[in-house]
Amino acid sequence: MTRETLQLDVSITYGLPRSGIPAAVSFRRWVRAALEGRIRQADLAIRIVDAKEGRAFNRHYRGKDYATNVLSFPADLPEGLPEGVRLPLLGDLVICAPVVAKEAREQGKPLAAHYAHLTVHGTLHLLGWNHEDDTEAECMEGLEREILAGMGIDDPYQEG
Incomplete structure (x- = not known):
């Protein structure tokens, strides 16, 4: 059985200077790792923001007045595309x-x-994974560990 290649288009934009931020190729690799074997084709956008823009997004879409690490906006919203x-x-x-x-x-x-972990985490949210209860969290965290380990990245949930 042959494995189909994932057709992936990832657009990355920056709302702040790129100094200290991983290269776009890294974000694409992390997204690919999260999606490989789970979906055949995907287009998504990643926006890297500063605290002001991050806070505005979180306040507007989640009602929380602070910047958070990653927000996911699935295209299959209840109201449709x-x-x-x-x-x-x-x-x-x-x-x-x-x-x-x-x-x-x-x-x-x-x-x-940490960027790799949050990119994988956010991408899994786009696929419908959640961590609303302990069972969902355990499943999602296990999958994140597996994906990250496949890229040689340590368990992000392991306490130092």
Whole structure:
């Protein structure tokens, strides 16, 4: 049996200077790892933002007045896609660079590994994975560990 190659289009935009932020090729690799074997074709966008923009997104879409590390916006919203927009649109991720950097420092993790984890985490949300209860969280975290280990990245949930 042959394995189909994932057809993937990832657009990355920056709302702040790119210094200290992993290269676009890294984000694409992390998304591919999260999607490989789970979907055949996907288009998604990643926006890397500063704290002000991250806070605005979180306040507007989640009603929480602070910047958070990653927000996922699946394309298959209950109201459906706008007319003329067709799948394989998977959705959008918003990653807040200052929050990611602060968390990596506080948790003693390599910055790139934390970006990889949050990119995989957000991408799994786009596929419908959640962590609303303990059972869902255990399943999602297990899958994240497996995907990250496949890229040589340590367990993000292991306490230092």
